[in-house]
Amino acid sequence: MINSSKKIFQKARHLQPTTYNLPPKKGFTVIELLVVVAIIGIVSGIIVASVSGSKAKGRDAKRIADISVIQLALERYYDEKHYYPVYLSSSGNDDLSDYDSSVPTKDSLDNNYLYKVLNGDNATACSADCQSYHLGATLELYNGILADDTDLNSEVSGDFDGSDNTNDTFMYDVLPKF
Ligand SMILES: [Ca+2]
Ligand SMILES: [Ca+2]
Numbered sequence: 001m002i003n004s005s006k007k008i009f010q011k012a013r014h015l016q017p018t019t020y021n022l023p024p025k026k027g028f029t030v031i032e033l034l035v036v037v038a039i040i041g042i043v044s045g046i047i048v049a050s051v052s053g054s055k056a057k058g059r060d061a062k063r064i065a066d067i068s069v070i071q072l073a074l075e076r077y078y079d080e081k082h083y084y085p086v087y088l089s090s091s092g093n094d095d096l097s098d099y100d101s102s103v104p105t106k107d108s109l110d111n112n113y114l115y116k117v118l119n120g121d122n123a124t125a126c127s128a129d130c131q132s133y134h135l136g137a138t139l140e141l142y143n144g145i146l147a148d149d150t151d152l153n154s155e156v157s158g159d160f161d162g163s164d165n166t167n168d169t170f171m172y173d174v175l176p177k178f
Contacts, residue, residue: 056140059108063137064145064172066104070096070113070135071177073103083129084176088115113137114173116159122175125156134159136173143170150175 028036070088077099078084089097089105089112097105106112114137117130126132134152150173152162162173 053141060139060141060143060170063107063113063139064143066107066113067135067137067172067174070103070105070115071174073100074133074135074176075178076100078176083131084117084133086117086127086130088113107137111138114160116154116156118154118156118159122152123154123156125158132176134162134173134175136160136162136171139170139172141170143172145172146170149173 073096074084077096085096085099086092086094087096088103089095096103104113113135116134117126118124118132118134119126120131122132122134134150134154139146146164149164149171150162151164151171152159152173152175160171160173162171163169164171
């Protein structure tokens with residue numbers, strides 16, 4: 001073992017260092033640096049956009065879920081009183097949130113959900129003993145659920161326009177389920 005190590009050492013001593021004719025070292029050119037900076041900018045822009053897009057998607061999912069929660073509470077209210085509350089939340093006495101304070105009335109960005117009581121025809125204004133309602137939330141991104149929502153534009157004073165514009169307005173709106 002010691003002998004073979006010695007032999008290897010002796011062989012290694014006779015090896016000549018190898019030299020290569022490498023071109024002289026150059027730094028990056030300004031253009032190369034600019035290209036790298038531009039690529040980093042584009043990549044980080046894509047990452048930021050996808051992260052903020054997924055956050056918006058999450059907020060929209062919560063809005064859609066909240067609308068279902070509100071609808072269920074509205075039906076419980078209706079079962080008891082045989083009419084829908086005039087407001088989701090206000091200082092008045094006939095509010096859904098007075099009936100059940102756990103029901104969400106705002107999204108995570110503090111925007112109120114949209115709500116208007118209507119008569120049973122879904123086309124005329126109602127102020128008491130209301131038999132229908134129009135409920136909605138503005139989504140941040142297009143969502144497949146918009147293909148099957150109500151899109152009601154009743155033109156009743158105080159009601160919101162439930163129409164969707166596939167470019168910029170994603171208004172998820174519903175009427176009573178039953
Ligand atoms: Ca729609
Ligand atoms: Ca709509």
